[in-house]
Amino acid sequence: MKRSNHQSQDGSAASSVNISGVSSAKRRPPNRPIDVVRFPHWSVYFDGASEIYSDDHELAPAINAFTTYFFTIIDKYATEKKPIKPSLRVIAISYADLQSQCQLQDLSERLKLDPESVLASLGLAFSNALIEKFGDVVKRLKRHVRILGHDQITPLKDLKSNLMGRFITIRGTIVRVSSIKPIVTRISFSCTSCSATQVILQIDGKYKTPTSCPGDGCRGRTFVPERSGLSDTKTVDWQRIRVQEKLPEDQKDSGRIPRTVECELTEDLVDLIVPGDV
Ligand SMILES: [Zn+2]
Incomplete structure (x- = not known):
């Protein structure tokens, strides 16, 4: 069993493993981002999910509620003279705060069962709140919202395969940390016949190659990773830890x-802890 956990500073961990979405939204062709006026950064977050946004999208009520919540957060920091900058990429929020302010009945259940959609x-919503506050200076990049104080702690003895893909929190002592790699x-591949390029998402670090060429009428079946520095290939920091x-x-x-x-x-969670931390 492979688990991919994201550990946050307070010892809560979100397990997020390769969930296939529950949405019935229409598929769009890969590698063609479709953004929407309401949420200009939609495709930054729902890239692999290949989903199109509409006002009756099942996530729309949650995203709207979260956006309103982030307005209050941005205002709160501003009045406390610690203003949030439009370049901020990671924000930590209190789980209790989120629950009490967003008034989404099924939030805790949804977070548990479909963490990838809720975290995206x-x-x-955070990107959107920044855009509405600061306008075009807000860069188009993926922001991470880390949830602190998630109070439903799973004992290690209950960590079984039925929790695959669920959002969980564990508590323990860090006994080992790996080096950061x-x-x-995502890897950008180019077709050896027609040079057309396409990006393939790499899930859990497993190497995946294209199955067909996106080029017009091209039947090429051989693809090589693009080596140029300008390609869309992307890596993130990664670290493995052992919790006891x-x-x-x-x-x-x-x-x-x-x-x-x-x-x-991964990413901002790497290198935060040392053995002995709880
Ligand atoms: Zn081709």
Whole structure:
């Protein structure tokens, strides 16, 4: 079983493994971003999902509620004289805050069952709130919203395959951290027959090649990764850590070996912790 966990500073971890969306939205051709006036950065977040936005999209109510929530956050920081800059890429928010202010009945259930959609919606909403506040200076890039204080902690003994793809929080002591490596998330390939290029998403670092050529009428079947620095190939920082459960007081002397679990950290979560942290 492979788990890809994102660990946040307070010890909560979001497991997000390759979820296929639940949406019935129409497919769009790959590599052709379609943005919408309402959410100019839509395709930054819903790239692999190949989804088209519409006002009755099932995520629309959540994204609207989150956008309003981020307005209040931006205003709050401004009044506290710690203004948020339009270049901010990562923001940490309180789970309790989000729940009480967004008034979405199924938020906790949705976050648990479909974390990729909810986290993407939060990122898009944050980008959108920044755009409405600051205008065109807001760069088109992926922002991460990290959820702090998620109170439903899963004991390591309950970490089973039925939690694959779920958003979970674990608590434990960091016993090992790996070195930081780049992991490739998308590779730009060019066709050896017609030179047409296409981007293939690389899930969990597994190498995936194109199956057909996007070129007009081209039946080329051989593709090579583009080597130029200008290609759309993208890597992110990656690190693996091992977390060990804290044995209850009455079991400390029982000789039982504490359970451990490996988690994978990416991007801004890399290099935040050292062994011994809880
Ligand atoms: Zn071709």
